Amino acid sequence: xxxxxxxxxxxxxxxxxxxxxxxxxxxxxxxxxxxxxxxxxxxxxxxxxxxxxxxxxxxxxxxxxxxxxxxxxxxxxxxxxxxxxxxxxxxxxxxxxxxxxxxxxxxxxxxxxxxxxxxxxxxxxxxxxxxxxxxxxxxxxxxxxxxxxxxxxxxxxxxxxxxxxxxxxxxxxxxxxxxxxxxxxxxxxxxxxxxxxxxxxxxxxxxxxxxxxxxxxxxxxxxxxxxxxxxxxxxxxxxxxxxxxxxxxxxxxxxxx
Numbered sequence: 001x002x003x004x005x006x007x008x009x010x011x012x013x014x015x016x017x018x019x020x021x022x023x024x025x026x027x028x029x030x031x032x033x034x035x036x037x038x039x040x041x042x043x044x045x046x047x048x049x050x051x052x053x054x055x056x057x058x059x060x061x062x063x064x065x066x067x068x069x070x071x072x073x074x075x076x077x078x079x080x081x082x083x084x085x086x087x088x089x090x091x092x093x094x095x096x097x098x099x100x101x102x103x104x105x106x107x108x109x110x111x112x113x114x115x116x117x118x119x120x121x122x123x124x125x126x127x128x129x130x131x132x133x134x135x136x137x138x139x140x141x142x143x144x145x146x147x148x149x150x151x152x153x154x155x156x157x158x159x160x161x162x163x164x165x166x167x168x169x170x171x172x173x174x175x176x177x178x179x180x181x182x183x184x185x186x187x188x189x190x191x192x193x194x195x196x197x198x199x200x201x202x203x204x205x206x207x208x209x210x211x212x213x214x215x216x217x218x219x220x221x222x223x224x225x226x227x228x229x230x231x232x233x234x235x236x237x238x239x240x241x242x243x244x245x246x247x248x249x250x251x252x253x254x255x256x257x
Contacts, residue, residue, distance in 0.1 A: 001122055004111045007050035008097045011043040011081060012115030015088075015097070018042075019116060023091045036082075036089045040064060043081035043097065051077055051099075063208050076102045078211035078234075083112075084184030086155075093117060098186035100211025110215030112190040121190040123219035131194045138222035138243045139195040144253070147246055148178040150188040152202030161204060168201070171257035175249075185239075189213025192241050193220040199242030199250045201227065207234040214239075223247040227254050 018039035044064045051058065057072035063080045070076075077099060082088055084095030093116035101109040108125040121136070123129035129136040141147050149172065154161040172179055180197070182188055185205050191197045193216035210233060214224045224241045226233045229251055233239045240251050 001109065001111070001124055003051065003054040004099050004101070004109065005120070005122065007047050007054070008099060008111055008113040008120070010050060011046040011097050012113050014046060015039060015043050015082060015095075016115040019088060019091075019093070019095075022088060036085065039088075040082040040085060044079065047079050047081055047097070047099065051079075061207050061211075063206070074104045078102060078208045080186060080206075080208040083186040083209060084182075087183045092183070094182050094184055094187055096184055096186045096190070098208065098212045100208070100213075100215060102211065107211055107215050110212030112186045112212050112216065114187060119190075121193060121216055123193070123216045125215065125219065127219065129193050129216050129219035131190075136194045136216070136220045138192060138217065138220045139198045139246075140243065141198050142245045144175045144177065144199075144246065144249045146177050147198035148180060148196075149176045149199040149201070149242075149246075149250065150180050150182055150191065150197045151200065152185060152188075152205065153181050154204055158204060165203070168254055168257040171253050172201075175253050185209040186213050189217055189224075189239075189241060192222060193217045195220075199240075199246045201238075201240045201250060201254055203227070203238040205233075205237050205239060210234070210239055213241075217241045225251070227251065 057070045058075040059070035060068040061078045080098040083098045088095045097113045099111045112121040188200045226236045227238045
């Protein structure tokens with residue numbers, strides 16, 4: 001965790017500086033698009049260099065850099081240097097550095113860090129989950145009708161998924177008290193872990209989006225599966241999370257949709 005935390009803080013320092021520039025670029029004709037792409041890549045380079053130096057041989061699954069095979073085949077980092085890129089692009093302070101560690105096929109450590117708010121969420125398998133050094137637990141609500149649940153909405157580029165999402169949303173609106181779309185999967189899972197959200201579901205995600213958050217939720221006492229109830233979240237690119245009761249109810253709603 002010390003290695004992961006140090007790398008995230010260093011990358012986050014650059015992102016926080018760049019975020020201030022993005023807010024200024026919002027008013028320019030060109031816009032901040034190219035600048036944000038560069039910020040994303042700079043953060044990923046920092047994370048790659050810091051983690052490689054501390055743990056030589058570990059492999060990587062990187063949002064920008066793709067798969068980097070390491071000599072140590074039992075360990076893989078899943079890294080999103082800027083989860084919530086669209087939020088960052090528009091000056092919305094909900095984004096994160098996400099680092100998950102997989103050991104021999106099992107997710108064993110996770111870190112989600114929002115540099116804009118200086119919120120640090122960390123967890124290690126069997127050691128609990130912590131938010132800014134305070135122990136986290138998932139919320140205790142037992143009914144979807146009283147819950148606030150996060151989701152992911154497929155963007156314009158994924159129009160083929162719009163109809164199926166509309167069915168899921170309609171089914172959810174009929175059962176769930178409140179539904180939110182924050183725009184950063186890592187932050188959604190972190191907020192389930194700390195009890196702000198009661199549940200979360202999304203399709204079309206990548207391993208680097210959720211690997212860290214899966215560990216956070218589990219170590220905070222929650223349940224995380226794919227939308228069939230199985231354990232293939234990373235391979236299937238879908239996720240459902242919550243406490244035991246909310247997770248079960250949310251899965252049931254999504255299956256029927």
